[in-house]
Amino acid sequence: MKVFLTGATGFVGHHVAKALAAEGANLRLLVRKTSKLANLEGIAGDTHVGDLAQPETLAPALKDCDAVVHVAADYRLWIPDPAAMYHANVDGTRELLRLAREAGVPRVVYTSSVATMHFRTDGIVINEDTPVSLRDMVGHYKRSKFLAEQEAIKAAQAGQQVIILNPTSPIGSNDAKPTPTGRIFLDFLNGKFPAYMDTGLNLVDVSEVARTHVAALTKGQPGHRYILGGENLTLKQILDKMSAITGIPSPTVKIPFAVAATYAFFEEWITGRIGGREPRATLEEVRMGRKKMFASSAHAQQELDFRIVPVYPAMRAAIEWFRTNGYVAETGSQAKA
Numbered sequence: 001m002k003v004f005l006t007g008a009t010g011f012v013g014h015h016v017a018k019a020l021a022a023e024g025a026n027l028r029l030l031v032r033k034t035s036k037l038a039n040l041e042g043i044a045g046d047t048h049v050g051d052l053a054q055p056e057t058l059a060p061a062l063k064d065c066d067a068v069v070h071v072a073a074d075y076r077l078w079i080p081d082p083a084a085m086y087h088a089n090v091d092g093t094r095e096l097l098r099l100a101r102e103a104g105v106p107r108v109v110y111t112s113s114v115a116t117m118h119f120r121t122d123g124i125v126i127n128e129d130t131p132v133s134l135r136d137m138v139g140h141y142k143r144s145k146f147l148a149e150q151e152a153i154k155a156a157q158a159g160q161q162v163i164i165l166n167p168t169s170p171i172g173s174n175d176a177k178p179t180p181t182g183r184i185f186l187d188f189l190n191g192k193f194p195a196y197m198d199t200g201l202n203l204v205d206v207s208e209v210a211r212t213h214v215a216a217l218t219k220g221q222p223g224h225r226y227i228l229g230g231e232n233l234t235l236k237q238i239l240d241k242m243s244a245i246t247g248i249p250s251p252t253v254k255i256p257f258a259v260a261a262t263y264a265f266f267e268e269w270i271t272g273r274i275g276g277r278e279p280r281a282t283l284e285e286v287r288m289g290r291k292k293m294f295a296s297s298a299h300a301q302q303e304l305d306f307r308i309v310p311v312y313p314a315m316r317a318a319i320e321w322f323r324t325n326g327y328v329a330e331t332g333s334q335a336k337a
Contacts, residue, residue: 007072015210052092156223163220172206173321200292204230
């Protein structure tokens with residue numbers, strides 16, 4: 001099977017590329033002129049230089065492909081120019097789907113996000129059928145992914161074979177950028193997590209997310225959305241697990257929403273708008289933190305043979321990778337055996 005894969009230089013895309021290659025796929029990997037290619041080392045495949053912001057550069061790569069796996073996305077919770085995020089995530093997805101249709105590519109797997117779901121403040125577990133609208137989206141990243149997902153749904157409704165995957169918060173090795181979830185780990189490892197909010201995430205092993213991308217190529221139903229999640233955990237539980245792995249004390253101070261929001265406001269203004277650097281905390285993150293992002297993956301289990309596996313090994317792998325690759329200023333604490 002010849003597969004055109006976007007996002008292979010990123011975190012999830014790297015693992016998807018490895019999983020596809022392990023199944024013998026003939027890979028054509030999208031890279032930009034400025035892409036760092038370290039995450040492609042050891043993965044067999046041809047690279048194609050192009051850019052989702054320039055759709056005409058993608059058309060040659062789609063020739064004779066059996067499938068497209070579209071993982072690439074602008075995943076940031078703070079961005080100086082939000083228009084660039086919408087251009088990449090929404091326009092880029094719409095145009096790639098159009099080009100795939102025109103090239104006669106039989107199947108598309110689109111990597112959306114659990115961020116497009118409607119979460120609750122009371123921690124009720126949601127699924128793909130939980131009602132949601134654009135008004136429920138907090139911040140530009142969520143709004144752009146929601147709109148991009150709507151493009152995928154419309155394409156499927158028009159007859160294109162598009163399968164939509166919604167990973168929760170993947171964790172594991174090779175999170176080089178890192179993702180916002182990876183930054184939680186780095187802040188903890190570098191002693192920059194003195195307190196926590198009463199919030200929650202669903203953490204999922206990125207390797208299982210990648211394996212299910214491969215399964216979706218043959219088992220996924222066009223137009224269906226599939227949540228790919230692992231364990232529903234409060235932030236405090238996540239920090240306690242990291243403490244058990246590393247020996248670093250878990251924070252014991254819980255800060256109220258108002259305090260976190262005030263800190264994020266000044267971070268955005270002073271560090272972001274005035275200093276031109278990415279703030280350590282944003283109002284978007286704090287607003288998202290008011291809701292516990294707990295989700296069910298039963299649909300993916302039933303149709304894609306998705307497996308909910310313990311997240312502890314993936315957390316350990318992430319921590320070891322960050323330490324090995326120089327992201328952590330060690331202060332004597334070492335990961336436990």
